[in-house]
Amino acid sequence: MELLKERIRKDGNVKEGNIIKVDSFLNHQIDIALMMELGKEFKRLFENENITKIITIEASGIAVGCMAAQYFQVPVVFAKKSESKNIDGDVYRTSVMSYTHGVEYTVILEKRFLSAEDRILIIDDFLATGKAQFGLLDISRQAGATVAGIGIVIEKGFQGGGDQIRKDGYNLHSLAIIDSMEHGALRFRDS
Amino acid sequence: MELLKERIRKDGNVKEGNIIKVDSFLNHQIDIALMMELGKEFKRLFENENITKIITIEASGIAVGCMAAQYFQVPVVFAKKSESKNIDGDVYRTSVMSYTHGVEYTVILEKRFLSAEDRILIIDDFLATGKAQFGLLDISRQAGATVAGIGIVIEKGFQGGGDQIRKDGYNLHSLAIIDSMEHGALRFRDS
Numbered sequence: 001m002e003l004l005k006e007r008i009r010k011d012g013n014v015k016e017g018n019i020i021k022v023d024s025f026l027n028h029q030i031d032i033a034l035m036m037e038l039g040k041e042f043k044r045l046f047e048n049e050n051i052t053k054i055i056t057i058e059a060s061g062i063a064v065g066c067m068a069a070q071y072f073q074v075p076v077v078f079a080k081k082s083e084s085k086n087i088d089g090d091v092y093r094t095s096v097m098s099y100t101h102g103v104e105y106t107v108i109l110e111k112r113f114l115s116a117e118d119r120i121l122i123i124d125d126f127l128a129t130g131k132a133q134f135g136l137l138d139i140s141r142q143a144g145a146t147v148a149g150i151g152i153v154i155e156k157g158f159q160g161g162g163d164q165i166r167k168d169g170y171n172l173h174s175l176a177i178i179d180s181m182e183h184g185a186l187r188f189r190d191s
Numbered sequence: 192m193e194l195l196k197e198r199i200r201k202d203g204n205v206k207e208g209n210i211i212k213v214d215s216f217l218n219h220q221i222d223i224a225l226m227m228e229l230g231k232e233f234k235r236l237f238e239n240e241n242i243t244k245i246i247t248i249e250a251s252g253i254a255v256g257c258m259a260a261q262y263f264q265v266p267v268v269f270a271k272k273s274e275s276k277n278i279d280g281d282v283y284r285t286s287v288m289s290y291t292h293g294v295e296y297t298v299i300l301e302k303r304f305l306s307a308e309d310r311i312l313i314i315d316d317f318l319a320t321g322k323a324q325f326g327l328l329d330i331s332r333q334a335g336a337t338v339a340g341i342g343i344v345i346e347k348g349f350q351g352g353g354d355q356i357r358k359d360g361y362n363l364h365s366l367a368i369i370d371s372m373e374h375g376a377l378r379f380r381d382s
Contacts, residue, residue, distance in 0.1 A: 032257060032261050058250035059269070062250060063257045069221070070258075073224065075223060076254070077220045077221070109219075110214065110220075
């Protein structure tokens with residue numbers, strides 16, 4: 001998606017350790033006009049998939065998940081990263097290693113919000129090694145739901161998670177794939 | 192807001208300890224059509240306030256913050272609950288006690304995303320004792336920003352945070368105020 005790539009080139013900030021900061025428009029401050037365009041693009045890409053629900057993971061997946069959901073007119077369910085006294089009932093659980101925070105945490109999603117009848121679209125802001133996405137895929141498998149698509153805003157292609165997910169046969173679309181960012185120079189796939 | 196009160200009556204689940212669960216439509220699964228109506232209502236309530244930015248706090252404030260922001264066409268900034276290696280630069284910090292999780296945590300917001308020129312609307316899904324809101328007000332004070340409004344989806348009026356914030360002179364609107372929920376019976380203010 002050219003609009004997004006241009007924005008990453010303009011406002012993305014490459015840091016040591018293969019980190020790209022896009023927190024001025026995607027995951028700390030959110031450019032809502034851009035987010036609406038991302039939502040419309042996901043709708044265009046997955047509109048024939050009969051999506052019944054969008055699944056994402058807190059925190060920064062929520063914004064893009066909701067902005068997309070309004071074009072599909074389906075509910076969003078976001079997996080939660082910690083247990084609280086507000087969670088009860090049967091939950092799906094999985095374990096996710098956070099690349100950003102360097103810790104492993106439990107992710108939960110209440111069973112009544114995801115079932116074998118659902119055709120889900122998994123949405124997230126970032127895909128790197130794929131840890132968060134594999135966690136959501138594990139939860140979807142537990143629920144027996146059909147993963148009709150996976151929509152990612154920015155994929156760090158050189159970290160391999162996306163290629164693994166494609167090899168596993170999933171219908172993955174990333175709106176921008178960064179294939180390298182050495183010495184601060186961004187190179188996008190297909191460009 | 193009648194639509195919201197009806198939904199809380201229908202799908203809200205009162206639990207022991209003054210907890211009301213609205214996770215089937217507000218903060219785990221998100222009813223996106225309802226969320227759009229909440230966003231429009233916030234726009235109606237604060238449209239003359241010349242809002243330049245919406246401030247909220249992760250995680251469940253993000254959905255309602257973004258859905259409101261698209262009607263104001265302003266950016267959203269969400270305060271983050273934990274430090275990660277993705278945060279650098281100067282940050283505002285404050286401390287917030289979580290009613291839900293029973294722990295105190297640090298909330299941060301990067302300084303470059305909030306300034307004395309901003310007229311902000313603070314948006315959140317819940318207001319009970321007001322801990323999260325007082326944290327965001329503290330950050331706004333550090334930034335010198337003008338708090339032009341505070342918009343809450345559900346206020347638990349009997350826990351006092353909202354009345355304190357009104358007494359402090361802030362322009363607070365809650366779309367539904369629950370004044371009591373004893374024995375599972377919800378009583379809304381002004382109804």
